[in-house]
Amino acid sequence: MKILVTDDSRVMRQIVIRTLRQAGYDDHEIIQAADGREALQLVGSEQPDLVLSDWNMPEMSGIECLQALRASGSQIPFGFVTSEGSPEMREKAASAGALFLIAKPFTEETFRDALDGVLA
Amino acid sequence: MTAAAVQEPITGLLDAATVLAVADDVWTSLVGDGEVLVPLPLPAPAETVSAWVQITGPWCGAVVVSCAEATAEALTGCLLRARPPAVLEPEDVEDALGELANVLGGNVKAVLPGPSALGLPQAGPNPPAARPGDLCRVDAQWRGQFLTITVQGATGAPHAERTR
Numbered sequence A: 001m002k003i004l005v006t007d008d009s010r011v012m013r014q015i016v017i018r019t020l021r022q023a024g025y026d027d028h029e030i031i032q033a034a035d036g037r038e039a040l041q042l043v044g045s046e047q048p049d050l051v052l053s054d055w056n057m058p059e060m061s062g063i064e065c066l067q068a069l070r071a072s073g074s075q076i077p078f079g080f081v082t083s084e085g086s087p088e089m090r091e092k093a094a095s096a097g098a099l100f101l102i103a104k105p106f107t108e109e110t111f112r113d114a115l116d117g118v119l120a
Numbered sequence B: 001m002t003a004a005a006v007q008e009p010i011t012g013l014l015d016a017a018t019v020l021a022v023a024d025d026v027w028t029s030l031v032g033d034g035e036v037l038v039p040l041p042l043p044a045p046a047e048t049v050s051a052w053v054q055i056t057g058p059w060c061g062a063v064v065v066s067c068a069e070a071t072a073e074a075l076t077g078c079l080l081r082a083r084p085p086a087v088l089e090p091e092d093v094e095d096a097l098g099e100l101a102n103v104l105g106g107n108v109k110a111v112l113p114g115p116s117a118l119g120l121p122q123a124g125p126n127p128p129a130a131r132p133g134d135l136c137r138v139d140a141q142w143r144g145q146f147l148t149i150t151v152q153g154a155t156g157a158p159h160a161e162r163t164r
Helices: A008-020 A037-045 A064-069 A087-096 A108-119 B018-032 B069-079 B090-109
Strands: A002-006 A029-031 A048-052 A078-082 A099-102 B049-056 B062-065 B121-125 B135-142 B145-153
Touching: A002 A008, A002 A037, A002 A108, A008 A029, A008 A108, A008 B069, A029 A037, A029 A048, A037 A064, A037 B121, A048 A064, A048 A108, A064 A078, A064 A087, A064 B145, A078 A108, A099 A108, B018 B069, B018 B090, B018 B135, B018 B145, B049 B069, B049 B090, B062 B090, B090 B121, B090 B135
Parallel strands: A002 A029, A002 A048, A048 A078, A078 A099
Antiparallel strands: B049 B062, B049 B121, B062 B145, B135 B145
8 A cells, every 4th residue: 555644844754654664554655745735746646545644734734635635526545643633623634534633742552543444 | 992812821821740741742752762851950051942833822822942953963863763873954953843842832732722723833043032921941851951841922912911
């Protein structure tokens, strides 16, 4: 499977990718985007199987990217990895069609709990 | 005419123990297992670098992380798990310190009155000015080096004594 990791922080993308490996998802191809707009383009051109996305990003936020994907008819599995995990944000994410929201700081277990049903 | 909403000083909303508890989780997860912030103050170095995120809502202010440049570089190495220690680009150091501020800010925001919005991380030598007395600061050490985390009210926010 191909996973698109989207975050405007290169350091955080590396941390997310490392945590994916540590959580046991080390046989998946990883591609990266630096904001929602690039993620949107890569979903079209690279056809990943899952998008993991930050929420707050310049150019286009994660929620705007998800809304644009759903508006275009894409049903690609989409989950947030973000520094905010309030009930309001979780509700907003779910309403927009996200499968899960992983709040930072996270652990390998958090990733496994969220991703096992998606990547199994 | 209705009175402008008055912002309570951060000291009435948050204490240093809460900030330290948030920081402990962030350090364990991002910096590494066994990496801890020790809440003992040290004299500030001559020059510090900072990263911060703004919170805008019923409470407006910033969460600021400050330390020496060398400490920021060491933190970056830890976040990237660079072994052996790699030559780091200045953008990576700003990015890493910014992400620490971002994750701290997101978790601090969760315990403040909402709804509120978190800004994008910024970094540099001069963080936003703190309003005197309207701050909650953890003076700490990481690996024996100076590091502070400050949650501070915005200087422009309407405060109780201004509107009285």
